[in-house]
Amino acid sequence: MRRAKFPAGFIWGAATSAYQVEGAWQEDGKGESIWDRFTHSPGNIVDGSSGDVACDQYHRYPEDVALLRELGLRAYRFSIAWSRVVPDGSGAVNRAGLDYYDRLVDELLANGIEPFPTLFHWDLPQWVQDAGGWADRSVIGAFAAYADKVVRRLGDRIGTWTVFNEPEVFTTHGHQHGVHAPGLRDPGITLRTSHVVNLAHAEAVRTVRAAAPKTRIGSAFNMDIAYPASEGPRDVAAAERHHAWVNAWYLDPLVHGRYPLAFLDQDAAIAQMDIRPGDMASLATTFDFIALNMYSRAIIAHDPSEARFGIRQLEGPGRRNSFGWEIWPAAIHRLVRRVDRDYGHPALYITENGCADATGPGPDGRVHDASRVDYLARHIGQVARAIDDGCDIRGYFAWSLLDNFEWAAGYSQRFGIVWVDFEDGRRRLIKDSGWWLRDLVAGAPLDYDDALD
Ligand code: FCB
Numbered sequence: 001m002r003r004a005k006f007p008a009g010f011i012w013g014a015a016t017s018a019y020q021v022e023g024a025w026q027e028d029g030k031g032e033s034i035w036d037r038f039t040h041s042p043g044n045i046v047d048g049s050s051g052d053v054a055c056d057q058y059h060r061y062p063e064d065v066a067l068l069r070e071l072g073l074r075a076y077r078f079s080i081a082w083s084r085v086v087p088d089g090s091g092a093v094n095r096a097g098l099d100y101y102d103r104l105v106d107e108l109l110a111n112g113i114e115p116f117p118t119l120f121h122w123d124l125p126q127w128v129q130d131a132g133g134w135a136d137r138s139v140i141g142a143f144a145a146y147a148d149k150v151v152r153r154l155g156d157r158i159g160t161w162t163v164f165n166e167p168e169v170f171t172t173h174g175h176q177h178g179v180h181a182p183g184l185r186d187p188g189i190t191l192r193t194s195h196v197v198n199l200a201h202a203e204a205v206r207t208v209r210a211a212a213p214k215t216r217i218g219s220a221f222n223m224d225i226a227y228p229a230s231e232g233p234r235d236v237a238a239a240e241r242h243h244a245w246v247n248a249w250y251l252d253p254l255v256h257g258r259y260p261l262a263f264l265d266q267d268a269a270i271a272q273m274d275i276r277p278g279d280m281a282s283l284a285t286t287f288d289f290i291a292l293n294m295y296s297r298a299i300i301a302h303d304p305s306e307a308r309f310g311i312r313q314l315e316g317p318g319r320r321n322s323f324g325w326e327i328w329p330a331a332i333h334r335l336v337r338r339v340d341r342d343y344g345h346p347a348l349y350i351t352e353n354g355c356a357d358a359t360g361p362g363p364d365g366r367v368h369d370a371s372r373v374d375y376l377a378r379h380i381g382q383v384a385r386a387i388d389d390g391c392d393i394r395g396y397f398a399w400s401l402l403d404n405f406e407w408a409a410g411y412s413q414r415f416g417i418v419w420v421d422f423e424d425g426r427r428r429l430i431k432d433s434g435w436w437l438r439d440l441v442a443g444a445p446l447d448y449d450d451a452l453d
Contacts, residue, residue: 004384011395013075024058031087038181079121293352297331330452381448
């Protein structure tokens with residue numbers, strides 16, 4: 001065991017996203033988003049719920065900022081709802097929508113908390129979807145125009161912009177698996193969409209850089225580090241294909257100028273993507289940092305009967321969170337080492353990491369979410385291990401500050417370090433995990449296992 005050390009200036013924060021916490025889905029001129037449409041269509045969300053009210057952060061943000069402060073956290077990662085800022089296809093800016101984020105940013109700064117905004121965390125305006133959404137190239141200019149407006153309004157107070165949250169998830173879950181908005185199930189559209197998403201990403205980075213030249217710009221990528229099921233070359237190659245499709249498909253074209261080898265028949269896949277002359281050049285991007293969202297890992301075996309990737313995902317032996325995701329703390333260390341190696345020792349943030357656990361208030365009125373405390377301690381320990389190995393990790397954000405609307409799972413999965421009572425006025429209550437994180441940030445010792453694999 002070794003004692004965890006974090007560099008001076010290391011940023012400790014907590015994360016949320018607009019649709020998951022804000023509520024106020026129709027207030028102050030906000031337009032409809034694809035998540036409003038999706039949740040209001042029966043059968044899409046396990047408990048039939050929506051983010052119409054969610055945590056009501058739109059009205060209660062001063063209370064949530066006070067919670068961050070009480071927890072000693074120095075940064076808040078939140079996202080901006082495009083449909084609040086540009087409600088309809090006229091493209092006109094809704095001043096009241098931007099005013100909300102203006103107030104939030106000022107409240108954070110007044111409390112000594114760094115705002116860490118994300119420009120897009122999945123809640124595409126419905127008017128953009130009606131024009132073809134992420135599958136249609138018109139989104140590229142629409143997204144850049146929105147980003148420009150936001151950055152010009154808030155940029156004087158923002159040091160770090162995150163452009164996308166998890167491009168792989170909103171592309172694949174929304175267009176191939178149909179479990180997220182807009183609910184499509186079409187692998188061909190997904191491939192084409194992935195390329196448009198990448199083009200829009202690169203264009204937005206250029207736009208943000210032009211609007212705020214001194215700001216650091218990055219994006220948050222979901223990464224599921226792949227453990228080959230065996231040391232055999234076929235399993236190792238299969239794990240690489242999984243890595244390419246899930247982890248690298250939305251990063252390599254931008255920073256390495258090529259799509260990684262993911263498909264058994266890569267040429268056939270590429271042929272479906274509508275890559276036009278000049279596209280690969282316009283993808284070329286540099287990021288000031290790479291942000292990683294990490295929850296679990298994938299164990300991958302070669303399986304020739306699966307036609308696209310030739311892979312099969314196996315169940316691991318680790319304990320599971322309430323969502324059923326395997327808990328494997330060494331995976332965050334392995335992931336960071338891989339990203340450090342593959343992308344030239346970049347500045348890194350962990351922008352999401354956390355554990356689904358339903359534990360609520362006990363007879364003593366406190367929330368003893370022991371499994372989340374254990375999860376955070378082990379994962380943060382492995383982050384410290386990667387720092388000791390020389391990786392340039394600048395900050396860690398717990399997902400999530402609050403229990404919130406967990407997409408297709410509705411309110412059935414809780415990730416907060418603060419309990420939200422959705423039955424009783426959305427009362428907030430700091431959980432044991434929140435107090436534990438506060439103590440860590442204040443300097444409490446943490447030991448990690450440097451032999452985990
Ligand atoms: C991530 C999302 C975040 C949250 C967590 C549990 O994929 O970015 O909004 O739902 O999963």
